Amino acid sequence: xxxxxxxxxxxxxxxxxxxxxxxxxxxxxxxxxxxxxxxxxxxxxxxxxxxxxxxxxxxxxxxxxxxxxxxxxxxxxxxxxxxxxxxxxxxxxxxxxxxxxxxxxxxxxxxxxxxxxxxxxxxxxxxxxxxxxxxxxxxxxxxxxxxxxxxxxxxxxxxxxxxxxxxxxxxxxxxxxxxxxxxxxxxxxxxxxxxxxxxxxxxxxxxxxxxxxxxxxxxxxxxxxxxxxxxxxxxxxxxxxxxxxxxxxxxxxxxxxxxxxxxxxxxxxxxxxxxxxxxxxxxxxxxxxxxxxxxxxxxxxxxxxxxxxxxxxxxxxxxxxxxxxxxxxxxxxxxxxxxxxxxxxxxxxxxxxxxxxxxxxxxxxxxxxxxxxxxxxxxxxxxxxxxxxxxxxxxxxxxxxxxxxxxxxxxxxxxxxxxxxxxxxxxxxxxxxxxxxxxxxxxxxxxxxxxxxxxxxxxxx
Amino acid sequence: xxxxxxxxxxxxxxxxxxxxxxxxxxxxxxxxxxxxxxxxxxxxxxxxxxxxxxxxxxxxxxxxxxxxxxxxxxxxxxxxxxxxxxxxxxxxxxxxxxxxxxxxxxxxxxxxxxxxxxxxxxxxxxxxxxxxxxxxxxxxxxxxxxxxxxxxxxxxxxxxxxxxxxxxxxxxxxxxxxxxx
Amino acid sequence: xxxxxxxxxxxxxxxxxxxxxxxxxxxxxxxxxxxxxxxxxxxxxxxxxxxxxxxxxxxxxxxxxxx
Numbered sequence: 001x002x003x004x005x006x007x008x009x010x011x012x013x014x015x016x017x018x019x020x021x022x023x024x025x026x027x028x029x030x031x032x033x034x035x036x037x038x039x040x041x042x043x044x045x046x047x048x049x050x051x052x053x054x055x056x057x058x059x060x061x062x063x064x065x066x067x068x069x070x071x072x073x074x075x076x077x078x079x080x081x082x083x084x085x086x087x088x089x090x091x092x093x094x095x096x097x098x099x100x101x102x103x104x105x106x107x108x109x110x111x112x113x114x115x116x117x118x119x120x121x122x123x124x125x126x127x128x129x130x131x132x133x134x135x136x137x138x139x140x141x142x143x144x145x146x147x148x149x150x151x152x153x154x155x156x157x158x159x160x161x162x163x164x165x166x167x168x169x170x171x172x173x174x175x176x177x178x179x180x181x182x183x184x185x186x187x188x189x190x191x192x193x194x195x196x197x198x199x200x201x202x203x204x205x206x207x208x209x210x211x212x213x214x215x216x217x218x219x220x221x222x223x224x225x226x227x228x229x230x231x232x233x234x235x236x237x238x239x240x241x242x243x244x245x246x247x248x249x250x251x252x253x254x255x256x257x258x259x260x261x262x263x264x265x266x267x268x269x270x271x272x273x274x275x276x277x278x279x280x281x282x283x284x285x286x287x288x289x290x291x292x293x294x295x296x297x298x299x300x301x302x303x304x305x306x307x308x309x310x311x312x313x314x315x316x317x318x319x320x321x322x323x324x325x326x327x328x329x330x331x332x333x334x335x336x337x338x339x340x341x342x343x344x345x346x347x348x349x350x351x352x353x354x355x356x357x358x359x360x361x362x363x364x365x366x367x368x369x370x371x372x373x374x375x376x377x378x379x380x381x382x383x384x385x386x387x388x389x390x391x392x393x394x395x396x397x398x399x400x401x402x403x404x405x406x407x408x409x410x411x412x413x414x415x416x417x418x419x420x421x422x423x424x425x426x427x428x429x430x431x432x433x434x435x436x437x438x439x440x441x442x443x444x445x446x447x448x449x450x451x452x453x454x455x456x457x458x459x460x461x
Numbered sequence: 462x463x464x465x466x467x468x469x470x471x472x473x474x475x476x477x478x479x480x481x482x483x484x485x486x487x488x489x490x491x492x493x494x495x496x497x498x499x500x501x502x503x504x505x506x507x508x509x510x511x512x513x514x515x516x517x518x519x520x521x522x523x524x525x526x527x528x529x530x531x532x533x534x535x536x537x538x539x540x541x542x543x544x545x546x547x548x549x550x551x552x553x554x555x556x557x558x559x560x561x562x563x564x565x566x567x568x569x570x571x572x573x574x575x576x577x578x579x580x581x582x583x584x585x586x587x588x589x590x591x592x593x594x595x596x597x598x599x600x601x602x603x604x605x606x607x608x609x610x611x612x613x614x615x616x617x618x619x620x621x622x623x624x625x626x627x628x629x630x631x632x633x634x635x636x637x638x639x640x641x642x
Numbered sequence: 643x644x645x646x647x648x649x650x651x652x653x654x655x656x657x658x659x660x661x662x663x664x665x666x667x668x669x670x671x672x673x674x675x676x677x678x679x680x681x682x683x684x685x686x687x688x689x690x691x692x693x694x695x696x697x698x699x700x701x702x703x704x705x706x707x708x709x
Contacts, residue, residue: 095514096513096514096515096516097513097514097515097631098513098515099515099516099519099522101516101672101674102670102672103672103674103677105672105674105676105677107676110676110677110699110700112674112676112677112697120697121676121677121697121699123699123701123702124699192530192531193525193526193529193530193531194510194511194525194530194531194532195511195531196511196531196533196633197511197631197632197633198632198633198634198635198636199632199633199634199635199636200636201600201636220554222550222552223547223550223552223553223554224547224553226546226547226550226552227543227546227547227550228543229540229543334632339531351528354529354530354531354535355535355536355540357531358531358532358533358534358535358536359536359540359543362533363533363633363635363636363637363638364509364533364534364637364638366543366544366547368637369553369555369556369637369638369639370553370554370555372555372636372637373554373555373636373637374554376600376636377597516673517650517673517675518650518673
């Protein structure tokens with residue numbers, strides 16, 4: 001099933017030497033079609049969270065790129081990801097969003113599949129197929145590679161893709177902040193019921209690059225900062241923990257992932273936050289102390305927004321959530337957002353966070369509403385024949401990133417742009433588009449896994 | 462429907478309630494948001510669930526749950542006031558320039574009036590709505606659904622004490638929900 | 643001919659008659675309206691089927707024998 005691609009004519013649209021990216025890659029329908037083949041069939045994609053399918057027979061219908069997939073736990077407790085398309089004539093075998101079922105039955109001709117994907121029911125099998133159909137060959141299409149990393153379920157359609165842990169590489173340090181408990185306990189998170197799904201008229205890469213580390217767009221959120229929705233009623237989030245911290249943009253150009261973090265000083269101590277309610281304040285304070293004890297120096301890293309190439313973005317702390325930017329044509333993105341809480345948190349804390357998440361995020365969130373306006377009209381104004389002739393500028397902080405960043409004895413993995421004074425940079429976005437160009441150019445995963453050849457292990461651009 | 466043992470009182474109440482609902486819609490469409498806030502009780506509950514596709518016989522899971530799940534809205538007056546204040550900052554880009562919005566309220570039914578339709582202190586009602594939004598140049602959203610309100614009489618006037626909005630969409634087709642239902 | 647059986651109304655333990663004239667006891671109902679899990683009680687065409695479990699398609703269900 002592995003297809004060998006010829007290099008795309010479009011990879012050159014990312015001008016790494018000059019920090020510019022052609023608008024064509026956002027608006028051109030041919031490029032979009034190639035992305036579906038070259039990126040979304042080869043990269044690891046986020047599918048869902050194991051807490052959504054806790055019991056045998058539980059399923060959650062998700063999406064990988066444009067395509068509908070079923071995440072489900074079979075009768076034996078094994079987790080699977082299938083293409084949501086009947087093997088007989090292609091009908092969706094599941095048009096429900098989530099639930100529990102012993103079988104997935106196609107409503108068109110009635111073929112039926114077990115929760116492990118096996119074809120178990122074929123109407124008129126005896127009389128019409130003369131028992132000659134080899135059912136074992138016609139089960140639901142299963143993703144060849146799937147992983148459950150700390151509760152997050154990821155999958156790729158490329159059997160030659162590296163293991164997920166190799167795919168994320170040292171970015172794991174940052175991704176762990178999302179999936180581990182607030183106190184640092186491994187994988188201690190669960191999803192709150194209700195996945196937000198909505199359409200944004202913009203190319204999927206606008207939100208992906210926004211989340212990878214666009215500190216420059218703070219002005220977008222002026223209005224919410226003025227009215228205040230943070231956990232203690234002010235600003236967007238509680239930021240005292242960032243006092244005296246260094247602001248770092250961290251990316252992995254050879255992988256395409258990136259995040260912004262705040263690095264607390266070496267002598268920092270946990271500070272109270274979420275102070276409107278003593279139960280909640282105490283939970284977070286005690287969790288910070290526990291995390292510091294557990295993680296030592298790494299505790300100094302305060303996670304911020306990030307993107308795992310290509311289309312999974314997240315906020316690891318406030319408000320803790322995962323967004324996937326499902327491509328729906330060059331001009332449209334279907335956003336899905338999952339919200340995470342510590343499984344072990346008391347009900348008061350979960351409830352408090354739930355309310356904060358709702359008022360912050362998504363189409364009804366006071367913060368995110370303004371992002372979507374910008375992505376919408378940035379995209380719309382880039383589609384014209386004249387507009388397309390002019391590249392976007394990604395030159396901020398070019399040439400100032402380092403690959404050996406160290407602070408107070410703590411080595412920070414990745415290509416690091418220190419923006420403590422600058423307040424913003426575009427190193428992470430450059431890394432994202434560098435990787436985008438790699439995916440468009442590469443024939444296969446031998447070419448895509450550049451780090452195995454030892455070149456590009458953190459090159460700056 | 463309430464038992465109409467006093468049909469005239471019920472008719473007058475329905476007229477009264479409809480007048481109130483149209484007045485409310487006018488305030489929103491005229492962008493008189495602060496006056497709109499005054500129509501809400503201090504303990505108002507404003508809930509807009511998300512809506513799932515579920516299997517036959519499992520309709521109890523169709524809506525996300527108030528007070529437990531993620532919902533489009535699940536809040537009280539404090540957050541609603543912040544939403545109004547955000548629009549009034551002048552830099553809430555999602556509503557700057559302001560959208561053109563029209564609320565159509567129809568199919569109004571009185572479900573309950575206590576203690577009596579003749580001298581009601583609270584009224585529960587159900588209605589349908591169409592919200593038309595047009596913004597910037599050609600951007601247009603039409604949202605349709607059912608609303609269940611609970612009104613409470615205070616100082617001789619109706620106030621909204623509870624609003625439940627059941628939107629007829631699964632994937633939200635609008636990029637944001639910067640308006641009020 | 644009996645009315646079409648709506649499989650949502652079939653409960654485990656009930657007996658059905660099939661297109662092949664076999665009879666079977668319903669073991670479980672996946673509640674998709676299309677299939678039933680059954681165990682054969684009689685099977686004139688294929689006596690070896692008796693006792694075996696199978697999935698039965700809605701169009702192969704002729705009638706519900708027990709209420």
